[in-house]
Amino acid sequence: MRYPALYPPPAAPHEPEGSGGIQNKGALSVSLVSTLIIADDHPLFRSALRNAVAQLLPGVQIVEADTPQALNQVVQEHPRADLILLDLRMPGVQGFSALITLRGQYPAIPVLVVSAVEDPAVMRRALDFGACGFIPKSVGIDTIGEALHAVLEGGVWLPPGVPETTADSDSGERELAQRVASLTPQQFRVLMMLADGRLNKQIAGDLNVSEATIKAHVTAILRKLGLYRRTQAAVLAQRLLRAEAGTLAPPPAADTDEESD
Numbered sequence: 001m002r003y004p005a006l007y008p009p010p011a012a013p014h015e016p017e018g019s020g021g022i023q024n025k026g027a028l029s030v031s032l033v034s035t036l037i038i039a040d041d042h043p044l045f046r047s048a049l050r051n052a053v054a055q056l057l058p059g060v061q062i063v064e065a066d067t068p069q070a071l072n073q074v075v076q077e078h079p080r081a082d083l084i085l086l087d088l089r090m091p092g093v094q095g096f097s098a099l100i101t102l103r104g105q106y107p108a109i110p111v112l113v114v115s116a117v118e119d120p121a122v123m124r125r126a127l128d129f130g131a132c133g134f135i136p137k138s139v140g141i142d143t144i145g146e147a148l149h150a151v152l153e154g155g156v157w158l159p160p161g162v163p164e165t166t167a168d169s170d171s172g173e174r175e176l177a178q179r180v181a182s183l184t185p186q187q188f189r190v191l192m193m194l195a196d197g198r199l200n201k202q203i204a205g206d207l208n209v210s211e212a213t214i215k216a217h218v219t220a221i222l223r224k225l226g227l228y229r230r231t232q233a234a235v236l237a238q239r240l241l242r243a244e245a246g247t248l249a250p251p252p253a254a255d256t257d258e259e260s261d
């Protein structure tokens with residue numbers, strides 16, 4: 001699939017050196033930007049986005065990743081990267097899990113989501129989970145430049161017409177999303193395993209820690225999220241795995257038996 005909006009217009013006729021040729025037209029004036037990471041599994045879109053970034057930020061080092069595993073390796077190799085452009089829908093990634101994991105492990109690196117999802121509620125939820133902006137894949141290079149400039153200057157960017165916040169009725173879910181973002185990376189891993197209905201013993205085996213450690217994590221997770229039962233946390237985790245989830249609020253605590261071991 002071709003994404004024509006990302007491809008710059010045909011180059012103008014060659015101009016003499018020093019005349020301000022097309023190769024630098026539209027370049028951002030953001031200073032001290034050295035490394036940018038693009039994480040997207042689609043090779044054509046990744047290439048188009050790379051070309052757009054190279055035109056907008058001449059001289060910046062662009063590093064690519066096409067899987068969550070490759071992204072983790074790339075970020076370990078470039079812990080001082082200036083920005084990550086993240087696709088929400090890479091294979092093996094569910095919902096906001098990659099975003100939350102990145103923000104937990106590398107809080108100093110801002111993350112700008114680039115996604116085919118164009119639901120304003122999903123865009124705002126991404127901000128709640130720590131993203132600094134959200135670029136729809138349908139936009140053109142000028143809009144990408146606007147978003148990059150805003151984010152690299154320390155701001156937040158959403159498409160025109162999409163408010164960062166909505167009515168007060170959404171404030172509770174926004175607070176819950178921010179609480180999820182406050183979990184440590186290990187606590188978030190445990191929360192995701194709760195979504196699969198796994199027991200403490202099973203989680204402990206997967207993470208190579210003791211059951212007592214998992215119990216402590218579950219207790220901390222419930223406290224941070226303001227929940228009372230692990231079943232509530234499991235339902236919340238399942239909703240986190242769906243990027244299009246319309247609601248995050250877990251159901252009221254049911255009078256069901258909880259794991260006692």
